[in-house]
Amino acid sequence: MPSSLPRTSLIPRPTKARIKPGHFTFDADTRLRITDGAEPAADLLRTLLAPATGLPLTPAADGPVVLALDTALTGLGNEGYGLTIGPHSLLLRARDVTGLLRGVQTIRQLLPAESLAASPQPGVRWTVPCADITDIPRLPWRGAMLDVARxxxxxxxxxxxxxxxxxxxxxxxxxxxxxxxxxxxxxxxxxxxxxxxxxxxxxxxxxxxxxxxxxxxxxxxxxxxxxxxxxxxxxxxxxxxxxxxxxxxxxxxxxxxxxxxxxxxxxxxxxxxxxxxxxxxxxxxxxxxxxxxxxxxxxxxxxxxxxxxxxxxxxxxxxxxxxxxxxxxxxxxxxxxxxxxxxxxxxxxxxxxxxxxxxxxxxxxxxxxxxxxxxxxxxxxxxxxxxxxxxxxxxxxxxxxxxxxxxxxxxxxxxxxxxxxxxxxxxxxxxxxxxxxxxxxxxxxxxxxxxxxxxxxxxxxxxxxxxxxxxxxxxxxxxxxxPSTWTDFSSRMEGHTARLDVLKVNRHP
Structure with missing residues (x-):
C-alpha cells in the first residue's frame, strides 16, 4: 500500500481546492480545539482514525486542529465546509455540523491511504497537504438503495x-x-x-x-x-x-x-x-x-x-x-x-x-x-x-x-x-x-x-x-x-482505488 496518494484524487471532487507547498502532521501530541456543537465531528474523526493511527486526538483549548461551527457561514448551506491546512494548523469550519462531518471525510482522504485500515499501521507519517478547500454539494439528495428483502x-x-x-x-x-x-x-x-x-x-x-x-x-x-x-x-x-x-x-x-x-x-x-x-x-x-x-x-x-x-x-x-x-x-x-x-x-x-x-x-x-x-x-x-x-x-x-x-x-x-x-x-x-x-x-x-x-x-x-x-x-x-470529464474522473479514481483496497472493498477491476 502506498504511503501517499496524488492529492488531486479526492472523490467526490471539491468545489474549490488549492493545494499548497508543505504539509500538516497528525501525531500523538496533536490536540483538537472544538467549538460548541462541533463535538459530533470530533467524535467521528477520533473514531475513524483510531484503528490505524492510534492517535488520541484529545481536546485542548489551544489545539492546532480546530473544528468550528459558524452560523454566519450561510453560503455553505447544511453540508458545505471550508478546510484550511497550514504547516502548523488545520481549520475545519461549517455552518452546520453535517458540513463538519463531510469535512472529516475529506481529511481522511487527504491522509495516507493506510489511515483507512482497520488495524494499526506502524511507521506511517500521518500528513495532509497544505490546502485551501471550499466544498458545497451540487445536489441535496445523493442516495444509495440496498435491497435486503430478496x-x-x-x-x-x-x-x-x-x-x-x-x-x-x-x-x-x-x-x-x-x-x-x-x-x-x-x-x-x-x-x-x-x-x-x-x-x-x-x-x-x-x-x-x-x-x-x-x-x-x-x-x-x-x-x-x-x-x-x-x-x-x-x-x-x-x-x-x-x-x-x-x-x-x-x-x-x-x-x-x-x-x-x-x-x-x-x-x-x-x-x-x-x-x-x-x-x-x-x-x-x-x-x-x-x-x-x-x-x-x-x-x-x-x-x-x-x-x-x-x-x-x-x-x-x-x-x-x-x-x-x-x-x-x-x-x-x-x-x-x-x-x-x-x-x-x-x-x-x-x-x-x-x-x-x-x-x-x-x-x-x-x-x-x-x-x-x-x-x-x-x-x-x-x-x-x-x-x-x-x-x-x-x-x-x-x-x-x-x-x-x-x-x-x-x-x-x-x-x-x-x-x-x-x-x-x-x-x-x-x-x-x-x-x-x-x-x-x-x-x-x-x-x-x-x-x-x-x-x-x-x-x-x-x-x-x-x-x-x-x-x-x-x-x-x-x-x-x-459533471466532470472522463479524464479528470478516471485519473482521480486511479488514486482512489488505493483507499478502496485498504478498506478491502471487493471491487470490480
Whole structure:
C-alpha cells in the first residue's frame, strides 16, 4: 500500500481546492480545539482514525486542529465546509455540523491511504497537504438503495455499507425492507410478518423461474438493530429511509396474513421467484388499518422525513377480478378497478403527510403518483423532468445509469446480473440527473440522484461490493461535484482505488 496518494484524487471532487507547498502532521501530541456543537465531528474523526493511527486526538483549548461551527457561514448551506491546512494548523469550519462531518471525510482522504485500515499501521507519517478547500454539494439528495428483502444482509454489513457511503459524502441510505420474497422488519402487532414472511423455502436461479437452488433463505432485523443502524448513520451525516412496499410486491405479507389479500381464503407461500408477482393487497378497510399500524411502527424506528412505500409494478388483475374491489371502485367513484392504485397510494400518502412525513414512490412514467409524493423516476430521464414540471420533487433514478444489479461489462467472464444490458462505469459517470437544459423552475424540484442495488444476483456482501464499486464512486462524484470529464474522473479514481483496497472493498477491476 502506498504511503501517499496524488492529492488531486479526492472523490467526490471539491468545489474549490488549492493545494499548497508543505504539509500538516497528525501525531500523538496533536490536540483538537472544538467549538460548541462541533463535538459530533470530533467524535467521528477520533473514531475513524483510531484503528490505524492510534492517535488520541484529545481536546485542548489551544489545539492546532480546530473544528468550528459558524452560523454566519450561510453560503455553505447544511453540508458545505471550508478546510484550511497550514504547516502548523488545520481549520475545519461549517455552518452546520453535517458540513463538519463531510469535512472529516475529506481529511481522511487527504491522509495516507493506510489511515483507512482497520488495524494499526506502524511507521506511517500521518500528513495532509497544505490546502485551501471550499466544498458545497451540487445536489441535496445523493442516495444509495440496498435491497435486503430478496437477500438478507446482517447488521454488521449494513454498518459497513453506511461507512462506505459516508466516505463518498452520500447522505441517504434507502433500505428496501419488504418485497414478495421477504419481510425483514419486525412489527409488534403482526409478528407473523417476520416469522412467516421473513422465510422462503428456496430461491430462483436466473430470471426465468424454471430453476431453484433448493436452499431455504431467511432473516429479519430486531428493532434494536435497526435503531443502531439509524444512530450509526446519523453520526456520519446519513439519513436512513425505509421502504415498505404497497399495494403490490406484498406476497410475503400475504403469506403471513392472507386475509389482507383479494382472496382471503387463499394460502400463499413467500415467493421464490424474481420479477413481478400478481398478488396485491385488497382494498378493504382492514388493509388500511394494517398499513397504518405498520407505518406507525416504522416511523417510531426511522426518524427520516422521507418514507418510501414502493407503489410501482402493481398488477391490477386481482382487483379487476374481485367483486369486492370492483364494488369499492364504484363506491369511490373511480372509472375502473385499475384506478384503485392511485386511490390506495393517495390514502397512504395523506396519512404519512398528516404524520409529518413525506411519502416517496417509484414511478414508471412520472405521472402516476398522487400530489405530495416525492418521485423516484427510473424508466426514462424524461419522466423525471415531467414529474418535476408537475410540481413533484424528484430523485432522478434512471435505471440505465443507476441500477447496479446490471453487469458492468459484456465480458463473458463477468458474473451474472440483471438481464437486458450493461451499466458500465462510464454510463454512471456520464449521467447528469440535472441537465443544463432543465428550466430553472423545473430544476428546483430535482433533488438529486441515487444508486440502486436489487439483490436477486447479489446474495453476499462480497458480491454487493463487487457490483457497487467503483460505480458508486462515479455517482457520488457527479451528485456532489456535478459533471466532470472522463479524464479528470478516471485519473482521480486511479488514486482512489488505493483507499478502496485498504478498506478491502471487493471491487470490480
Amino acid at each position: 437477500h438478507f444482509q446482517p447488521l454488521s454489513y449494513l454498518l459497513r455499507y453506511v461507512d462506505l457511503l459516508a466516505l463518498h459524502k452520500m447522505n441517504v441510505f434507502h433500505l428496501h425492507l419488504t418485497d414478495d420474497q421477504g419481510w425483514r422488519m419486525p412489527v409488534s402487532a403482526y409478528p407473523k410478518l417476520t416469522e412467516i414472511g421473513g422465510r422462503r423455502r428456496q430461491s430462483s436461479i436466473g430470471p426465468n423461474g424454471d430453476r431453484y437452488d433448493g436452499t431455504p433463505h431467511s432473516g429479519a432485523y430486531t428493532r434494536a438493530e435497526l435503531a443502531r443502524l439509524v444512530d450509526h448513520a446519523a453520526a456520519r451525516g446519513i439519513s436512513v429511509m425505509p421502504e415498505i412496499e404497497m399495494p403490490g410486491h406484498v406476497r410475503a405479507a400475504l403469506a403471513a396474513y392472507p386475509h389482507l389479500g383479494n382472496q382471503p381464503e387463499r394460502t400463499l407461500d413467500v415467493w421464490t421467484r424474481w420479477g413481478v408477482c400478481e398478488t396485491t393487497f385488497g382494498v378493504h378497510e382492514e388493509v388500511f388499518d394494517f398499513c397504518r399500524t405498520v407505518l406507525e411502527e416504522v416511523m417510531d424506528v426511522f426518524p427520516s422525513p422521507y418514507l418510501h412505500i414502493g407503489g410501482d409494478e402493481c398488477p391490477t388483475t386481482e382487483w379487476e377480478q374481485s367483486p369486492a374491489a370492483r364494488t369499492r371502485a364504484r363506491i369511490e367513484g373511480l372509472r375502473n378497478p385499475a384506478a384503485l392504485h392511485g386511490w390506495f397510494l393517495d390514502r397512504i400518502g395523506t396519512f404519512l403527510t398528516r404524520q409529518g412525513r413525506r411519502p416517496v414512490g417509484w414511478a414508471e412514467t412520472g405521472t402516476e403518483l398522487p400530489d405530495g409524493f416525492t418521485v423516484m423516476a427510473w424508466r426514462d430521464p424524461a419522466h423525471a423532468l415531467n414529474a418535476a414540471r408537475r410540481g413533484h420533487d424528484v430523485i432522478n433514478s434512471y435505471y440505465r445509469a443507476t441500477y447496479l444489479d446490471y453487469p458492468q461489462s459484456a465480458d463473458p467472464d463477468e458474473p451474472p446480473g440483471q438481464p437486458g444490458g450493461v451499466v458500465g462505469l462510464r454510463d454512471v459517470h456520464g449521467h447528469d440527473p440535472l441537465p443544463e437544459t432543465a428550466p430553472p423552475r423545473t430544476a428546483t424540484h430535482v433533488l438529486g440522484t441515487q444508486a440502486h442495488l436489487w439483490t436477486e444476483y447479489a446474495a453476499t456482501p462480497a458480491r454487493i461490493e463487487y457490483l457497487t464499486y467503483p460505480r458508486l464512486c462515479a455517482l457520488a462524484d457527479g451528485g456532489w461535484s456535478g
